[in-house]
Amino acid sequence: MTCVGDEDDPFPADHCLFAETFSQDNLYTLVGQELKIRQVFGANLGVAAPVWEAALQMCRYFEEQCVELRGKRILELGAGTGVVGILAARLGAAVTLTDLPLALPQLQANVSANMPSSGWPSPPPTVLPLSWGEDHMNFPSDWDLVLCADIIYLPETYPLLVETLAHLCKNGAVVYLSSKMRKEHETPVFFKERLPNRFNVELLHRDERQNINIYRASLRTDL
Structure with missing residues (x-):
């Protein structure tokens, strides 16, 4: 079965995506690592099913800027297929991948499918x-990095996300956020107004063609 939708739209209009469950496997070569990522499309997963371009751009940014991931304690929010966190784990980070409960089987399957033949170079990723x-209070605050790839698209969740980030970062973690800048979902407002209320926010990279921004943020100490 083949379905075509707009990959830039977090709510694909093509109803056939939700007519039945089907999967698609894709190979990605990122930072010298070959990842096999399964996307399971169906009514339950929705936006957690696809590999979004913003996630791939975050991986490429890490490679281009030589961002050191080895040995880092990393948590990914809204991990979806897990491509970003799995890459970090393959590069030697100690990674915890998180998402809503319905997304976890797909996430765990992708983690298992991408274990290096020699084993994980650090502790196996946790899902x-x-x-x-x-x-969020069940999680510690001693991370080095918190990664967020294309999770800014539901305005009603923005206060909850900022609260969660503030807890995770209170001991100095740095947040990387890669996001499609969807005006209709107030994504620019999140980065211009909501996140700066609690965080110092820096724009690192902009892709005009894809309308994707990558930001770095750290918890403000002047509040």
Whole structure:
């Protein structure tokens, strides 16, 4: 079965994506690592099913800027297929991937499918449920990096996300956010107004063609 939708739209109009469950495997070569990522499309996963371009751009940015991931304690929010966190784990980071409970089977399957033949260079990635603003207090605050790839598209979740990030970063973690800048979902407002209320925010990279921005943020200490 073949379905075509707009990959830039977090809510694909093509209803056939949700008519039945089907999967698609894709190979990605990122930072010298070959990842096999399965995308499971169906009514339950919705936006967690695809590999979004913003996630791939974050991986490429890390490579181009030689961002050191080895040995880092990393948490990914809204990991979806897990491509960013899995890459970090393959490069030697200790990674915890989080998403809503319905997304976890796909996430865990991709983690298992991408274990290097020689084993993970650091502790195997952990996959855990995390609902922003609800159970974030169950997580520690001693991360080095928090990664967020294309998770800014539902305005009602923005206060919960900022609250969650503030908890995760209170001991100095740096956040990297890669996002399609969707005006209709107030994504620019999040980065211009909501996130700066609690964080110092720096624009690192902009892709005009894809309308994707990459930001770095750290918790403000002047509040």
